[in-house]
Amino acid sequence: MPDQLVVHNSLTRKKEVFKPIHEGTIGMYVCGPTVYSDVHLGNCRTFVSFDTIYRYLLHLGYSVRYVRNITDVGHLEGDADSDAEDKISKKARLEQLEPMEIVQKYMNGFHDMMRIFNTLPPNIEPRATGHIVEQIEMVQQILDNGLAYEKNGSVYFNTIKFAEQSDVYGQLSGKKLDDLMVETRDLKNQSEKNHPSDFAIWIKASPEHIMRWNSPWSVGFPGWHLECSAMSTKYLGNHFDIHGGGGDLKFPHHENEIAQNHGACNCSPANYWLHTNMLLMNGKKMSKSDGNSITPQQLFTGDSEHISKGYSPMMLRFFMLQSHYRSTLDLTDDALLAAEKGYRRLMDAHKALTAMTHPGQGSAGALDKEIQTLIAGVSSEMSDDFNCPKALAKIFELVTKVNGLKAGHLSFEEVTVETFEQIKATFQLYIFDIFGLADDAQAAGGDDGKMDGLMQLVIDMRATARTNKDWGTSDKIRDTLQALKIKLKDGKDGTEWTVE
């Protein structure tokens, strides 16, 4: 391992040296989506961020068990003891489908999108409905430990008692129980809960509620926060390394999750809590209700009032990588346009680099040293809380060196063969294996090189015309190709082409 890995822990609000519980292995749990509608673009940013983190941990040589759940029950709209409805149940009722049809439909869509964004699948992707038994057991444990109480078939977590026993509750979100008491005092519905900050861990199903299971307390369903506690415990143990999720889950979801784990086994679930920040659009959080929203599909096709054209998935992944996962990222058309050019510059440089070979003679001069420093910088930035934007900046500085060597402004004599090979290896490793990008202009081919052959013919014909100073013909070829979104670049050693 070249550098010491440092991560920002939301629990302590500080950067800490990362030490796994068991040498060489990491357990990581990330809260997945509730599959009641199409994937939200913000989801994509979160999962792309954790995918990059996962890829980097693998690169560092850790054996990682990455668990990301699918919420297919228990996620309510509104407060549990009022007239709230389960998101999946509601959608099933509206679309007149079985709840599991809803789940399957949107889960498939979610998986498709994860594939489109080139994320690695998690090792385990557990579903809440598949772990009702574990959740019931956990409710019982919390009851046995005296930190929950039953009311009319529903079971609530006793936050007041938990807060009296330790100062854990509120640590993650910075909230104090006193504040919670004040702000929720004006509850309209007559509450079953002893205290407004208490939350349901088992909910008795109303007659019209279709998703329901038997339990010692009632025919009902588990509370939303419970599934993550039960499933992370099942697959990663009582105490594991990393828990991640979107920043908007800190409260109440993650705070309550921590409370449940303490309630069940008196232990803290994870050592390090990592939270990704929101993806904004035009300065505001995306929201379907006020129209400030765009779907991944719309972004690909360009079919939205918010953007001037479509953008490729890989370019969007690049766009996300240009900001730190803990910062908000503002999606605007201008920013996307700028990122697209940067993405092409990176991919073109990589393509050029692949085709280049070192002439064989080279000594370690100042340029060699500079390149070595940049290469070392890439991994040290990544080890500093997965600083992708900074690592990417170093790679762009390498791009300048690569282009300089290609154009002949920089000399291979000042770079050793080993160093040159290291640039190639660094590009391959970071751009593709760790950042998870792909060159979608390249991928567009897929025709057994027919396109390459055809283009070479056209380029040769244009070269002949140019030699004969037949500018009319050569410009016609270039302009016609341009109209077909094929761009020609005349360089020192001939002409290259790219698809825009």
Place this chain on the structure above:
RNA sequence: GGUUGGGUGGCCGAGCGGCUAGGCAGUGGUCUGCAAAACCUCGUACGGCGGUUCAAAUCCGCUCCCAACCUCCA
């Protein structure tokens, strides 16, 4: 109202006590039949007011804005 995190050049976005972030756009140049690309070059900056320090975008105080969370949200 409470909590958490922000306000950086035309735009996006790093940095978080002294050391060029980077991308896009802009300037001037090199190369090229022209253009594009590439390379070299040059600007413009840290919300405001105080304070600490030899030194502050970075620390402290006050103040003004913004966002997220506190109800479902990645």
